[in-house]
Amino acid sequence: MRFVGYLGSLAATFLGLSAVTFAIGRFVPTDPVLAIVGDHASRETYERVRIEIGLDRTIPEQYAHYLWRVLHGDFGHSVMTSNPVALDILHFFPATLELATLATVIGVLVGVPAGVAAGALKGRWPDHLVRFLGLFGYSMPVFWLGLVGLWLFYAKLDWVAGPGRIDVGFEDLVEPRTGALLVDAALARQWDVFNNALAHIALPATLLGYISLAYIARMTRSFMIDALSQEYVVAARVKGCTFWSAVWTQAFPNILVSLITVVGLSYASLLEGAVLTETVFAWPGLGLYITRSLFNADMNAVLAGTLVVGAVFIGVNSTCDFLYRIVDPRLRTG
Amino acid sequence: MSATTGSYGAWRAWLDDAAPKSQWQARLGEASRVVGKLAANPLAAIGLVIVAALALAALFAPWLAGGHSPTAQALGARLAAPSAEHWCGTDELGRDIYARIVFGARITLLIVALVAAIVAPIGLAVGMAAGYFGGLVDMALTRVIDIFLAFPRLILALAFAAALGPGIANAVIAISLTAWPPYARIARAETASIARSDFIAAAVLQGAPAARILVRHIAPLCVSSLIIRLTLDMAGIILTAAGLGFLGLGAQPPTPEWGAMVAAGRDMILDQWWVATIPGLAIFVVSLGFNLLGDGLRDAFDPRST
Numbered sequence: 010m011r012f013v014g015y016l017g018s019l020a021a022t023f024l025g026l027s028a029v030t031f032a033i034g035r036f037v038p039t040d041p042v043l044a045i046v047g048d049h050a051s052r053e054t055y056e057r058v059r060i061e062i063g064l065d066r067t068i069p070e071q072y073a074h075y076l077w078r079v080l081h082g083d084f085g086h087s088v089m090t091s092n093p094v095a096l097d098i099l100h101f102f103p104a105t106l107e108l109a110t111l112a113t114v115i116g117v118l119v120g121v122p123a124g125v126a127a128g129a130l131k132g133r134w135p136d137h138l139v140r141f142l143g144l145f146g147y148s149m150p151v152f153w154l155g156l157v158g159l160w161l162f163y164a165k166l167d168w169v170a171g172p173g174r175i176d177v178g179f180e181d182l183v184e185p186r187t188g189a190l191l192v193d194a195a196l197a198r199q200w201d202v203f204n205n206a207l208a209h210i211a212l213p214a215t216l217l218g219y220i221s222l223a224y225i226a227r228m229t230r231s232f233m234i235d236a237l238s239q240e241y242v243v244a245a246r247v248k249g250c251t252f253w254s255a256v257w258t259q260a261f262p263n264i265l266v267s268l269i270t271v272v273g274l275s276y277a278s279l280l281e282g283a284v285l286t287e288t289v290f291a292w293p294g295l296g297l298y299i300t301r302s303l304f305n306a307d308m309n310a311v312l313a314g315t316l317v318v319g320a321v322f323i324g325v326n327s328t329c330d331f332l333y334r335i336v337d338p339r340l341r342t343g
Numbered sequence: 344m345s346a347t348t349g350s351y352g353a354w355r356a357w358l359d360d361a362a363p364k365s366q367w368q369a370r371l372g373e374a375s376r377v378v379g380k381l382a383a384n385p386l387a388a389i390g391l392v393i394v395a396a397l398a399l400a401a402l403f404a405p406w407l408a409g410g411h412s413p414t415a416q417a418l419g420a421r422l423a424a425p426s427a428e429h430w431c432g433t434d435e436l437g438r439d440i441y442a443r444i445v446f447g448a449r450i451t452l453l454i455v456a457l458v459a460a461i462v463a464p465i466g467l468a469v470g471m472a473a474g475y476f477g478g479l480v481d482m483a484l485t486r487v488i489d490i491f492l493a494f495p496r497l498i499l500a501l502a503f504a505a506a507l508g509p510g511i512a513n514a515v516i517a518i519s520l521t522a523w524p525p526y527a528r529i530a531r532a533e534t535a536s537i538a539r540s541d542f543i544a545a546a547v548l549q550g551a552p553a554a555r556i557l558v559r560h561i562a563p564l565c566v567s568s569l570i571i572r573l574t575l576d577m578a579g580i581i582l583t584a585a586g587l588g589f590l591g592l593g594a595q596p597p598t599p600e601w602g603a604m605v606a607a608g609r610d611m612i613l614d615q616w617w618v619a620t621i622p623g624l625a626i627f628v629v630s631l632g633f634n635l636l637g638d639g640l641r642d643a644f645d646p647r648s649t
């Protein structure tokens with residue numbers, strides 16, 4: 010029953026999103042028929058194409074048609090690459106996923122312990138340090154952080170490789186099995202390719218990981234403070250449990266559930282934020298594909314990319330919300 | 344000396360009067376207590392100073408720019424490093440970056456103010472309607488709020504701006520469309536709890552129509568929560584607007600918009616670091632200021648923190 014409700018709200022949100030992308034497509038000031046037939050087409054050709062692409066029908070009919078095509082993975086052709094947009098998205102999405110996943114892993118591995126320490130030592134220096142770094146993290150324009158990072162770690166210190174996903178000389182050396190370059194190179198045991206890809210992903214993943222850990226640590230801290238003030242923690246302490254043992258064995262398992270949602274939100278926002286970071290790092294993912302299509306007035310690709318990223322964003326968010334309700338017994342009823 | 348403390352003491356007593364004689368006395372008292380709490384919190388005070396500086400820079404830009412125009416080109420002095428003449432150096436067209444930052448404060452403040460002016464009333468109206476009327480209205484509106492709440496903000500703003508064409512107005516519309524749902528949620532929750540109070544029941548019994556109750560009795564009580572949320576949101580709005588500007592979808596050249604300035608300096612980052620770095624620093628400092636102020640306001644208004 011709960012699962013049906015979850016699917017229902019997911020479907021409603023997706024319908025809303027597709028209605029918005031459809032509406033945006035209709036707002037575009039350029040005439041979609043002219044874009045296909047060109048300026049010199051005869052009136053007959055113009056009319057024929059107009060009927061072919063369904064512009065003579067009512068708006069609800071057009072929307073139903075759009076939805077039907079979207080559900081079948083038909084997003085039209087990209088003007089920029091002249092491939093079907095769906096193929097382009099499949100081609101570019103793994104790079105975005107790889108970067109966002111690595112960044113989230115960094116965010117969780119550093120952010121959760123930092124947040125626990127800050128919450129447990131509230132008001133002492135680790136707390137101030139974490140809050141300070143966190144505040145910086147979510148006040149920072151990510152595209153600027155990327156530029157400064159490139160300038161410092163690539164140009165000045167030469168610790169990492171420059172923009173892009175891999176050096177030109179290493180391109181296409183490994184067979185794309187998963188689309189994630191690090192995984193593919195490791196599977197093929199091409200360690201020089203792996204190292205080169207690692208040198209490229211290190212900086213963007215670390216910077217995005219920092220943004221993500223700022224959010225994760227902040228939320229972990231407030232969950233921790235809340236959990237430590239509960240009576241079961243006091244009870245454990247009275248029974249002789251040491252402070253840190255109470256933190257990790259009593260309070261921490263209880264905040265894990267809330268952390269699922271936080272990590273999911275942060276992952277979803279990294280996928281979405283890809284439009285900025287990928288531009289800065291020339292990272293060939295979906296974000297760069299969307300922005301490049303945008304400047305080629307390729308609305309098919311922009312709207313399809315928006316819909317796909319939006320759908321993933323919605324999917325990750327509502328799945329976390331659902332898991333949260335499943336895992337937390339208090340939320341199972343009502 | 345003692346006279347001033349004496350008059351201060353009288354003022355304080357008047358402000359803190361538990362039974363204020365007028366609405367004004369109550370409001371001023373509340374405001375002074377919030378300001379007092381903010382001033383006692385050094386981080387919030389820093390935030391307040393930054394936000395005030397932004398407002399002053401926007402207001403007095405022509406004077407603060409020190410005689411430099413934000414748009415006058417001087418190709419002979421292009422890409423000059425920071426110096427006594429050009430405090431923050433010059434950009435690729437020889438324009439003074441410091442002057443452009445100062446004038447850019449106007450753009451940032453304009454975007455933020457417009458988004459706030461659109462988002463808060465829409466959220467308030469939708470939220471109050473859902474919370475006050477309940478039932479089917481509430482269910483339908485909550486569904487709409489939840490759908491918009493789940494939307495990815497930056498990428499939808501990007502698609503909107505792409506469809507409507509680049510420009511400040513369209514960037515504002517795009518951000519507003521994705522930013523209003525949290526306000527509706529807050530207003531809905533506040534309204535639902537206020538609507539059960541006795542003074543609302545009294546107004547209903549006196550025959551006041553729903554519109555009057557919502558506008559005169561409920562809306563004023565929702566305002567402080569909305570303002571806190573707005574302040575906390577400002578940094579996000581500034582960052583989204585700067586991101587759109589960076590991608591070329593916000594203010595168009597030669598408007599001195601900070602995000603677009605970072606984008607313009609992108610290719611020169613290796614040799615002329617100041618062109619991209621300094622506008623980015625401005626974005627960072629301002630959004631940090633709003634975050635500090637928002638955190639401070641939330642703590643000052645939150646009764647649990649006292």
